[in-house]
Amino acid sequence: MVVRTGLGEPRGPWFVSPGPVPDGGWPRGRPSGDGPQRPRGGWPGRTLAAAAAVVALSTASGAVAGGWVAGLDDPVGPPAASAAPVPAELVTAAERTVPGVVSVLVGAGRGRSATGSGFAVDDQQHIITNDHILARGTGGAVTVELPDGRRLPAEVVGREPRSDLAVLRVPPSAGLAPLPLARPGATRVGEPVLAVGSPLGLPGTVTAGIVSALDRQVRLGDNRHTAVQTDASINPGNSGGPLVNARGEVVGVNTAIATIDGNGSIGIGFAIPIEQVQQTADTIIGRGG
Template sequence: MPSTIPGLGEPRGPRFVSPALAPDEQPTGSTAAPAPPVASTGPDRPRYGSDGPADRGAEPPRWPRLLLAGLTVVAVSAGAGGVAGHVAGGDAPPATPDAAAAGPPGSAGGDLVAAADRVLAGVVSVRVSTGGRGASGSGFLIDDRGHVVTNNHVVAGGGTVQVVGRDGRRLTARLVGRDPDTDIAVLRVDPGNGLRPLPLASAGQTQVGEPVLAVGSPLGLSGTVTAGIVSALDRPVRLGGGARQPAVQTDASINPGNSGGPLVNGRGEVVGVNTAIATLEGSGNIGIGFAIPVERAAQVAQGLIARG
């Protein structure tokens, strides 16, 4: 049986180098055109990273028994993510097909184009540098006092923190507080910076099948928007270092660097904080991502701000 995956692992194909990040900030586990997880008897058979299958000649594929054994939930911060726990019970459903388009304005889907335009004004890239090393993730503004929500595992390593807005300006951020159990952290930047706070969805209003957008900086590509749907609610997974907690499951593409960014509905309201993905045998996104429900994230963030 394969061992538990200790993280996103080494690239399985040509390394993707983001033009927006310095070499020490490159996302962990990023790949471009990853090698397929099959064995080959020819001289050019693919070589895998340290957490992938070794070269095995013509050994028959083992996918039927690997599907559940290899399924792992990992944090998706670039450079700071690690194991976030197994999918509870090992019975995560297959990915739900992407939502190609939203419903009409005013419906549960709303207008995703307009939603993306509104949301991007409040989403930032989070850059952390310490001791010659770096990590990167995403975040979003939640009030007009300059408070930014992100993931704890993005900033847990300490160091100098900067956020980069839609206009490319770098702002120095101060860590207000962090909560490892829920994987939420709050930063603060000076107000009057042009960033726009994002509205939060009302508790209990998110619906399975509802179109959503994941917004952030996957692989250092700031201002990236991916579309999908809410695949499930109250999915029990381990996020951070605590016990299992209910999460929003989505098939919107989430990758290293998306950590801490918002998952928003068609009205531009935040329904969750993107935190982790499920992987098979160290692969990247397979269409099963998880977000901290916005009501829990907001509650924790307000507590950190009050103590801050």
């Protein structure tokens, strides 16, 4: 029998589907930390297995079939059709964003550790990230890995667990390029976005998608949030990284994804909207310097 768990298991705080279950309660996902995960067991039922197979097949078969048809009759012939061209503005946005994005490592070497991402927001070298990364690192030392590979100790300026945001600061020698923030209320459904971060410990990873929905009501952990939904691929380690538009402006902080049985991104990710990010970060920086 297939057991329904809302939209699946998050990588980040617990995600709970906003839809009610028959008993009037809320379906819960299961907790899971950021960073590489050990593969889990099989699907809980044949229905999910079949769905996974269909998804995998539909994703891969286009490329396989396309290559096979292109070479059927003419060994030279025209070149095989390539993927749709990437808009030039997204390439430019990626080039501008990556230098300001870092990997965040907490508690490495002692007790439980956690990894995630973060990004610089000003010339004072303040870095925004997710609070749940610090929480899962059990209060250990915080280290930031820069785009050039250097690792520097980071000061925790302040934390706001209810909004799942935290602000770090690294020494001026880091030289991080601050990312511009989008204007409040400017994000639109359907516009292209990039998720930038360190999924599975791979720094500087960029994935593309669109804004799937705005004002999505979700529960993350014990708190209700209004989130930006995106289909840009987000995986463990992306938490705390920026979701940016085609102009390279941050529209949200990647926080959680929905999965089926904990098996990676299924194209449903959630980011804290920039309005909340800016308000919380300004408050934390104002308090902590």
